[in-house]
Amino acid sequence: MTAREPDASSDSPGRHTRHDVAPAGVSVNFTVNGVHHALTLDPRSTLLDVLREQLDLNGSKKGCDQGQCGACTVLIDSRRVVSCLTLAVMTDGKDVTTIEGLAKDGKLHPLQQAFIDHDAFQCGYCTPGQICSAAGLITEGKATTPDEIRELMSGNICRCGAYPNIVAAIQQAMRHT
Ligand code: FES
Numbered sequence: 689m690t691a692r693e694p695d696a697s698s699d700s701p702g703r704h705t706r707h708d709v710a711p712a713g714v715s716v717n718f719t720v721n722g723v724h725h726a727l728t729l730d731p732r733s734t735l736l737d738v739l740r741e742q743l744d745l746n747g748s749k750k751g752c753d754q755g756q757c758g759a760c761t762v763l764i765d766s767r768r769v770v771s772c773l774t775l776a777v778m779t780d781g782k783d784v785t786t787i788e789g790l791a792k793d794g795k796l797h798p799l800q801q802a803f804i805d806h807d808a809f810q811c812g813y814c815t816p817g818q819i820c821s822a823a824g825l826i827t828e829g830k831a832t833t834p835d836e837i838r839e840l841m842s843g844n845i846c847r848c849g850a851y852p853n854i855v856a857a858i859q860q861a862m863r864h865t
Pocket residue numbers: 749750751752753754755756757758759760761770771772773
């Protein structure tokens with residue numbers, strides 16, 4: 689009995705099958721922190737991965753990568769989103785702001801200053817997401833009381849438990865924006 693020639697149409701290792709062919713790149717034009725980018729991206733790329741791995745903007749953190757911790761929160765057209773669940777191609781024509789883009793003219797954003805003033809972080813891992821989310825919260829204008837701030841910031845987890853300080857910082861920033 690002679691050995692069979694490998695079947696070129698099979699899924700044997702090392703062979704290209706329809707399962708391991710990368711999809712064609714998609715052109716995406718968007719602005720990040722005021723800088724325009726024209727990229728060709730794998731349509732499966734998340735915004736978080738593009739920010740961190742292609743644009744070297746490492747401020748947005750990858751915590752859970754499942755939309756549950758808020759560490760990756762950024763602003764798209766001033767609305768807060770979790771960038772780990774946002775496909776980068778969805779930002780075509782949009783304006784993305786990350787923690788790196790909040791300070792202006794060498795001056796900290798009022799939220800950044802308030803987080804320092806209120807010692808609203810310990811390890812700091814959640815902080816970029818907390819601040820971006822709080823910026824979106826202030827723009828939404830729906831929270832006026834500490835309870836409302838807590839409720840509408842509940843998507844941002846702080847494993848260090850800095851919540852009282854975070855709420856106090858957001859209240860300060862609300863008074864100055
Ligand atoms: S890393 Fe995106 S929500 Fe946790």
